[in-house]
Amino acid sequence: MENKELARILSETADLMEIASEDGFRIRSYRNAASALESYPERVADILANPERKVTEIPGIGKGIAGALEEIARRGSFDRRDQMLAKYPIGALELLKIQGLGPKSIAMIWEHYRISSIDELERLCREQKLRELPRMGAKLEEKVLRSIAAYRQSAGRFLLSFGRKAADELLGYLGETAGLERMSPAGSLRRGKETIGDLDLLVTGPGAADALERFVVHPKVHDVLVKGANKASIKFGLEGLQVDLRALPAESYGAAMQYFTGSKEHNVHLRTRALKYGLTLNEYGLFRVSDNARVAGETEQEIYEKLGLSWIAPELRENSGEIEAAETGGLPQLVELGQIRGDVHMHTRETDGRATLEEMAEAARERGYEYIAITDHSKSLAMTNGLDEARATAFAQRVRQWNAEAQGIRVLSGLECDILRDGSLDLADDALAELDYVVASVHSYMNLEPAEMTDRLLRAIESPRVRAIGHPTGRILLHRDPYPFDFERVAAEAARRNVWLEINASPERLDLHGPLLRIARAKGARFVISTDAHHPKHLLNMPFGVATARRGWLTAADVVNTLPYEQFRRAAKGEL
Numbered sequence: 001m002e003n004k005e006l007a008r009i010l011s012e013t014a015d016l017m018e019i020a021s022e023d024g025f026r027i028r029s030y031r032n033a034a035s036a037l038e039s040y041p042e043r044v045a046d047i048l049a050n051p052e053r054k055v056t057e058i059p060g061i062g063k064g065i066a067g068a069l070e071e072i073a074r075r076g077s078f079d080r081r082d083q084m085l086a087k088y089p090i091g092a093l094e095l096l097k098i099q100g101l102g103p104k105s106i107a108m109i110w111e112h113y114r115i116s117s118i119d120e121l122e123r124l125c126r127e128q129k130l131r132e133l134p135r136m137g138a139k140l141e142e143k144v145l146r147s148i149a150a151y152r153q154s155a156g157r158f159l160l161s162f163g164r165k166a167a168d169e170l171l172g173y174l175g176e177t178a179g180l181e182r183m184s185p186a187g188s189l190r191r192g193k194e195t196i197g198d199l200d201l202l203v204t205g206p207g208a209a210d211a212l213e214r215f216v217v218h219p220k221v222h223d224v225l226v227k228g229a230n231k232a233s234i235k236f237g238l239e240g241l242q243v244d245l246r247a248l249p250a251e252s253y254g255a256a257m258q259y260f261t262g263s264k265e266h267n268v269h270l271r272t273r274a275l276k277y278g279l280t281l282n283e284y285g286l287f288r289v290s291d292n293a294r295v296a297g298e299t300e301q302e303i304y305e306k307l308g309l310s311w312i313a314p315e316l317r318e319n320s321g322e323i324e325a326a327e328t329g330g331l332p333q334l335v336e337l338g339q340i341r342g343d344v345h346m347h348t349r350e351t352d353g354r355a356t357l358e359e360m361a362e363a364a365r366e367r368g369y370e371y372i373a374i375t376d377h378s379k380s381l382a383m384t385n386g387l388d389e390a391r392a393t394a395f396a397q398r399v400r401q402w403n404a405e406a407q408g409i410r411v412l413s414g415l416e417c418d419i420l421r422d423g424s425l426d427l428a429d430d431a432l433a434e435l436d437y438v439v440a441s442v443h444s445y446m447n448l449e450p451a452e453m454t455d456r457l458l459r460a461i462e463s464p465r466v467r468a469i470g471h472p473t474g475r476i477l478l479h480r481d482p483y484p485f486d487f488e489r490v491a492a493e494a495a496r497r498n499v500w501l502e503i504n505a506s507p508e509r510l511d512l513h514g515p516l517l518r519i520a521r522a523k524g525a526r527f528v529i530s531t532d533a534h535h536p537k538h539l540l541n542m543p544f545g546v547a548t549a550r551r552g553w554l555t556a557a558d559v560v561n562t563l564p565y566e567q568f569r570r571a572a573k574g575e576l
Contacts, residue, residue, distance in 0.1 A: 179207025517552025
């Protein structure tokens, strides 16, 4: 059994325990263990099979969890999970995905109506039976119905990071085929879209036919949907991601890359433009209408060139002005991963991170960063053991001492400070003044009315100690919608007060995203791209943040953590 599956079983158990209103400490222990397993580089199954090793060597795994893992490995479940399933059906877990319903509400619904599916929940709402329960009313029914519709719309979609991992695994596997000359992903993955519905892979070369044969027998293939001479489609992994592999002649590879990258709207615009040039464009190439002669197709660049356009980066291909800009030479020089000099939002064991300051700094140094900012949580997030004023001040002093020694990387003392309901900050001003960098974020009261949430954010921005707003819309992809507020007003005020807006590179967030970035940029706002890392491995998520920034047309000049350390430090203090 893979680590991901073990983590899923522990997480499901924690969810069921939460529905049952069991001890919060035990619930957190299961969740922390699941998180530790997902990020652990070694297979737990291999450790369990070795009599000379113990799974308790994994950080975050105690004796109780170790016993559960041994039982799961032996029979696929464990006693605590079985006890929970005897009380609540596994289908109840799906209800947790519906916004507006917490564990206590789900428990109440189960006790009264014995329903455990979204279809049954929808029926209750439409029959106006949910409002019959305590603290539930017509307004909640309406919200739940909207949430059910949104959930169904997102069903069958996968995070960008999941698609990237699947693509890397499959391309690495296919790369062992002799005679492949080129291979690459296309589709929404290549465009850096935050979620994907399927995965497109392209290959060319004498070995392309052999690659198709190898593709359909991958160990994680659960169903072969199509198998032809030039294309195969499969269902991949336990999640059932559909993956299409196309074998192409070299002369059509660029045209296919352009076509299958999309977006559909971008392609329609290009095909319309081609007709004005007396040309027709498809996945096989660019052809003259008059005699069907091929004029381009081997590379994307030559296709765009023949259409009177500069090459358009995949992240921009959404038919949102990029073709017009490419015609006039107005495309931006998009920010690149190599231009990011520091990661400035991460957590350590001081709160809810899984590594020490030293371990996070070393991981960042290995990635070539000049600096990082450690931004542990503030005290109102009690579940994370957030820092109070005394601990925050002591941390700032510790960082100053650490920097006094030659470490090969600089650390800024920071804080992810909670924005309280009224917009005030979670720590006193004199404690915040000791820190190099303050990120202010919303973690509570996300159901406020738009006007109240807007005022809340504006008040936080007014603080001279705040330099950035973390994950500004609060969304969790495929799980939680952004909280409502007047984004344009907030972005304009952030620009006026030199408060940066974060692009949170965590694959579950990617917040802010493309359209809002363009709005904020037009208002004069500046940005930081940060991973919100809770483990050294999370630093590897920076490419997803950079892709998101590129989808927002951002340049290096728009992103403050492309600055060298000393300039960034001064900017963080409001001196630049």
